[in-house]
Amino acid sequence: MSGRNKTIALLTFLVIVWGINWPLSKIALSYAPPLLFAGIRTVIAGIILIFAALPKWKQLQFRRLWPVYLTSAILSIVFYYGFQTIGLQYVPSGLFSAIVFLQPVLLGIFAWVWLGESMYGLKIFGLLLGFLGVAALSIGGFNGSISPVGVLLALASALSWAFATIYTKRNAARVDMLWMTAMQIMIGGVILLAAGSATESWSAITWNSAFIVNTLFIAVFVIALGWMVYFKLINEGEAGKVGSFTFLIPLISIGSSVVLLHEQITTNLIVGMLLIVASIILVNVKLGRTHG
Template sequence: MRLFGRRRFGALAFAVLVLAWASSFSVVKVGLGYAPPVLFAGGRTLLSGIIMTAVALAWGGSLDFRRDWRIFAFLGAFNVVLFIGAQTFAIMYLPSGTAAVLIYLQPILVGVFAWAVLGESLTPMKVLGLLLGFAGIVAVSSSGLLGAAEEITPVGVACGVASALFWALGTVGFKKYEARISTLWAVAVPFLAGGAVLTALGLLLESPAEISWTVPLFSSVLYSAFVGTGLAWLLFFGLVRAGEASRVASYIFVVPLAAVAIGAVFLDETLGPPLLVGAALVVSGIYLVNRTPRGAKEPPE
């Protein structure tokens, strides 16, 4: 995990993280055509939890569950059950552009919570950078916002904002307690338990008879479990452990941009001028959030 603190490895980890989460949007979209949403979300998170538990048993070190169960319960509740659950319903009840705007309030909320809880700096430049990044998400999602007012429901808006809030709290909570738990176990235990809860909830709300057991479904579940969930969250937590939570969260603004580009390439979705405007705003925002003030020391290579 010390590798995450090195600039070159950190840049590579960010690139892989963005590609993993961005590609998962298209992969999950395909999978949802063959399974109901809550069962699909539960299945992929549970499978990811099983995989990461095996990895943690091999390389995660010792686990003091009796001492740290409250931390695992917190991470499982906020990063898995509440976040993924609210995100699923936001996508169900809102146009995709509107859902993206609301869910990607997360970096701004992380900046505020990290300042209040962790004592991280919240300079005017960092605030401006977070707002520019969010403006970029709005620009990219503009096609989903225009003319969609009749499709926007109060339940969908509430779920979208809630998902951003839960994700932000889970991120700051991990940063606060990072010294007590292994990063591998911080992914494995919450996703194993949270996946079981989501799967049980899906069995109560939906019918397994609605699932079409096809190759695209299996491929979607496997990819989203291995890459979009297990690998991505391991990289995300490793990067949060190595740096400021607010700085790491600012890079999450890139995910919707990459997702739109991937969707255009593989799913023939429209790629227009809003992406270019959004990309410029996001890059500007990330620069402002992560710029090193004059007189401050640069991180080691």
């Protein structure tokens, strides 16, 4: 498989598993409190990744690199999942996800400022179109009273994800990417599990097949393999360009919600899909002298 085809295959996998994560998480949350659910799935993923990384044991260098692992865990796991699970209680999920998916726009800007990636008019326009697409998809979430706390938590979720990606890319040369992913997920999962154990009740979890299957699927494919693929792509390609493809995630999320949760297809959905496709084309197009 050529490098380009491999990248496309990895991006396709990532968009699909991160897309179906939203309705699957929604189903699982009806059987468990949010922080305990977030902690359980993340710790399982962390254990899987540690086993996968064991052959590279010498590259862990925990004594020297633990500050990098901890910072990354707090930004991309504790803050991202924490703000998300708490914030969803304050605002409709559509509005929340629209704000969270500001992340690729923020990432495009941060990658330009801190990583020296190129920025030009067409790319900016493409990033903005992508956000407009997500907003159109989620317009249903704008009905009803909007909680400022929920909006701030959604913004905090998007910011922590963007900062985590930049931080990971800036430190990529110092760490082994597999150990970096394993450590941040394990450390983040343990912190989430501790927070859940302190504030929620384990007896509130219903250990039925729907909860167990969803949790295992999310742990293995969405978190363990998903983050591994995401950081591999970020490490090898432009952070902003990879980030732009995350705009496709709400498309998969809504499509799978239609199937799994019987949500309806609307005009907003079609408009949003067209805007997102246009966004990805614009962000990834190469212009003469400009290397995008």
